[in-house]
Amino acid sequence: MNKQKVKLNILGLSYSQTQSGAYALVLAEEEGERRIPIIIGGVEAQSIAIKLEGLEPPRPLTHDLFLNFAKAFHVQLLEVVIYKLEEGIFYSELVCVKNDEVVRIDSRTSDAVALALRFNCPIFTYEEILAKAGIVLDFGDAKDANGPVTTSASSTSGTKGTPDNPLVTKSLEELQVMLDEAVQSENYEKASKIRDEINKRDK
Numbered sequence: 001m002n003k004q005k006v007k008l009n010i011l012g013l014s015y016s017q018t019q020s021g022a023y024a025l026v027l028a029e030e031e032g033e034r035r036i037p038i039i040i041g042g043v044e045a046q047s048i049a050i051k052l053e054g055l056e057p058p059r060p061l062t063h064d065l066f067l068n069f070a071k072a073f074h075v076q077l078l079e080v081v082i083y084k085l086e087e088g089i090f091y092s093e094l095v096c097v098k099n100d101e102v103v104r105i106d107s108r109t110s111d112a113v114a115l116a117l118r119f120n121c122p123i124f125t126y127e128e129i130l131a132k133a134g135i136v137l138d139f140g141d142a143k144d145a146n147g148p149v150t151t152s153a154s155s156t157s158g159t160k161g162t163p164d165n166p167l168v169t170k171s172l173e174e175l176q177v178m179l180d181e182a183v184q185s186e187n188y189e190k191a192s193k194i195r196d197e198i199n200k201r202d203k
Contacts, residue, residue, distance in 0.1 A: 004127040005081075010052065010113065011035060013045055025113060027082075027123065034134030036082075036125070038090055044110035049192050051117040055183055063114040070119075074098060077119040080112040085129045167197040175201075 008027040016022040016039055023045035027036045040048075047063050060068060070077065075098045084091035092112040094105040107115075116123050167175065175198050182191035 005124045006127055006130050007031075008036070008082075008123045008125055010048070010117070010123075013049055013052075025110065027113075027125075029130060029134065033136045034130055035136065036090075036130065036133050037135070038109055040110035044108075044114055046192070047114045048110070048117065051114070053192065053195050055191055055195070058184055063111070063118055066115060067118040070096075077115060077121050078102075079121050080107075080116040080123045082109055082112075082123070082125040082129060085133055090129075090133075165197075167194060170197075172198065172201055 007030040009030055011026040011028040013026070014024050016024050019039055021042055022039050023042060025038045025040050025045065025048065027038065028034070047061055050057065050061070051063075057064070075096050078095045078097055080092055080094060082090050082092045090109045092107050092109040094107050094112060094115065096103045096105060113123060170178065175194055179191055179194040179198065182194060
């Protein structure tokens, strides 16, 4: 395998067009146009979206708990590496350090990305994997932003402009109150949709 490492950024999340109830996590190479879409579950998608959008849950989610646990025992996550692609499945590992000892822990890619966001550490893959799985996608407005796009897990689900979207009739003040209530009640899917509507108004 070509061991040249390539840094990836999180471009966004969208509903999967191929698997019901799943989401597509899109990672983009930092110095190039190639993208890697990875199908992940709804729970992991929400955990990623919450961190991308700066939402603060009232209680720690599983990935927050992992962060707190690691901090308590002085374990640092240095980087996440997507090291293998086999039969359409991406394999990742967490490169951790404790007392100057480096430990590599196998992880699902969705969990690894959620943790990378919380530890504020880089995400890498290898050139061979990017050459095999990378595609060039046109995300329209997403490409106009500087840096990674913090698209929530519901932003491209087709609610934009649809008459059955009740949020379009709400004022910004009402949306902010609804967002706060959704976060407090830990309804993160609803919170993501409300945040999308607020972001559209702000543009």
